[in-house]
Amino acid sequence: SMRIDKVANFPFPTPPDDEQIKAAESLLISLGALQKVGSSSNRFKALKKVKSPVISDLGMSMASFPVAPRYAKMLILARKYKVLPYVVALVAALSVDEIFVDSIQPSDVAENKEKLQIFKEKLSVFRSKLAGNFLLLGDMMILLTAVGACEAEGCSPEFCTQLGVRFKAMREIRKLRIQLTNAANVVFQDDSLVVDPKLPPPSDEQALILRKVVLGGLADHVA
Known part of the structure; x- marks a missing residue:
């Protein structure tokens, strides 16, 4: 929801481990909050060069709630x-x-x-x-x-x-x-x-x- 294409590039004060990022992305993909680029959705056709998953419409709605x-x-x-x-x-x-x-x-x-x-x-x-x-x-x-x-x-x-x-x-x-x-x-x-x-x-x-x-x-x- 912060329009960050690649989480690993975010300037964290204490960067998380790569495996933690992968696990988090995997969870969000399984929940439908993230969607892999290259899907059939028209929304992602312009983002084919981005390798990281991008937030879905569902993910945008989920991000509005202050919970896990x-x-x-x-x-x-x-x-x-x-x-x-x-x-x-x-x-x-x-x-x-x-x-x-x-x-x-x-x-x-x-x-x-x-x-x-x-x-x-x-x-x-x-x-x-x-x-x-x-x-x-x-x-x-x-x-x-x-x-x-x-x-x-x-x-x-x-x-x-x-x-x-x-x-x-x-x-x-x-x-x-x-x-x-x-x-x-x-x-x-x-x-x-x-x-x-x-x-x-x-x-x-x-x-x-x-x-x-x-x-x-x-x-x-x-x-």
Whole structure:
């Protein structure tokens, strides 16, 4: 999106390794964000002398989102399949570290071992109740449910503690949801997307679509 024909020629303060550049280009090509010159698209006929891949229209849209390319691809797909509010919430959650209490090192919660055990038991019970496409969506569904539940209850510190999630993490997710929503409204100008604090749980059909969207962005992470 910066109109750089060859990334290796960019004056980085600390240049990345050539293999890292190749790996990044390979990922972006697999996501459709970059396109090899010499394709059938008319857009690239004038660039035949450039050996490096060039950014595609999809890549230009993806670059508008302040998240990792995989997540940006998920947002683009989500709009296409009409599940954008859910994927905005999901991507926001995926972009924040250590949301759940059990993701923190035991040394950080030594004084709350009993609460940690209670949370793990609750999480196990919740997972056991998932079925159909909700079950197949796995931890993504748990993340989405946690975000939705906290927002519906006003994201209070007390409720976050009860649910077993970090209050600061949920606040970061809320801020990122707003940021992503604003970015989506710039990219998709006809949508008028809003951050809905009462976002209802997805239907089983929507959960199926969410699985496809996640696969579209994280295909290289699937065994």
